[in-house]
Amino acid sequence: MMTSRRQFLQSSLLATGALALPRTMLAGGTVSRRAAGGRVVSTWDFGVGANAAAWPVLARNGAALDAVEAGARWAESDLCNSTVGHCGYPDRDGVLTLDASIMNGDGSCGGVGAIEDIEHPVSVARAVMEKTPHVLLVAHGAQEFAISQGFAKKPLLTDEARKAWREWLKTSEYKPKMNVERTRIPGDEHNHDTLGILALDAHGKLAGACTTSGMAWKMHGRVGDSPIIGAGLYADNEIGAATASGVGEEMIRNSASFLVVELMRQGRTPREACRGAIERVVQKRPAASKNLQVCFLAINRHGEVGAYALHPGFVYAMHDATPGPHDKLIAAESIYGGGVVR
C-alpha cells in the first residue's frame, strides 16, 4: 500500500521523537491542551502497558498526578517485569528492595528508597508527599510509614527472581554494563530498566512518577536515582517534566532530570535538553560513559516529547487522543549510535 505524505511525515516525526500534541489555537495564539486531552509517555516497551493504565485518567480529564500513579502501579504489578516492582530482581543478599518517586508540576513531591515487602512504592511515595512534611523516606522507616498508612506487607520476591539470584551467586560477578540489547533473560545483570512516566493533562498540568527495583545484585542498601527528586524525576508546570532510566549513579551525579528541565527552561526542545544532559554525563565521566547506559525522556508544557540516550536501544511509549501510530514504541537517538525501533 502506498504511504501517504501525511503518514510519511508522521512516521518521520515519530522516529525522531519530535512529535508535538495537535494544537488548538485560540484567540491571541493561546495553545489549548484541553482539546487534545493530554498525553502520557513512559520509558521502555513496558511503557505501553503503563500508558494504557494511565490514559483513562487523562481521557476523563483527570489529573496528571493520578494518571502517572496509575501507570506506575501497573508496572509495579506487572508479573513479567524483572526490573520494576513485584517481579524485580533482588540485591546481592537476595533481598528485593524498591525505589520510587512521584512529583507534581506544582513542586510537591515524595519518594521512598530501599523499601521492602510493599507492592506499590509509588503510592507510598505519594503518601510521603501528601501526608508527611518530608520528601524521602527509606528502608525500614519507609516500610513502617507504609504500614501505618494501611499498605499491606507481603513478600514480593518471586521464585524466578530467587532462582536468577542463586544462579548469579555462582560467580557473584558484578559489573554494571550498558544495556544495549534490553532483555528479560533471568539472571541478566544488565537488566536495570526503570519505569519513568510523565503526563500532561487536559488542564495543562504536568506530573511524573518513577519506579524500579534498581540494579539487580546491587549492594544491600543501595538507592538509585529513581526516588531522588531531580535525579530520576523532575516536573515543573511552567516548563516541563523529565525522567531517567539506566545506571542511576550517573543521574545522581548530574542531578540529571533537573538538568533536563533546566535546559528546557533555557529554550531547548525536550530532545535537545535530553541530549544536553547526556552530553554532561559523557563530559563528566568520558571513559565510564562508554560502558553504561543512561536514557532521558522529557515532555514540555506544550506536550512536545523528546528523548536521548548514551547508547542505542532505548525506546519509549507515547499515548494520546490521536488515533494511529501514537501507541507505538519510539526509538531514542543516542550519542554512541543510532536508534532502533524494537
Ligand code: GLY
Ligand atoms: N535507574 C535505576 C537505578 O539505577 O536504580
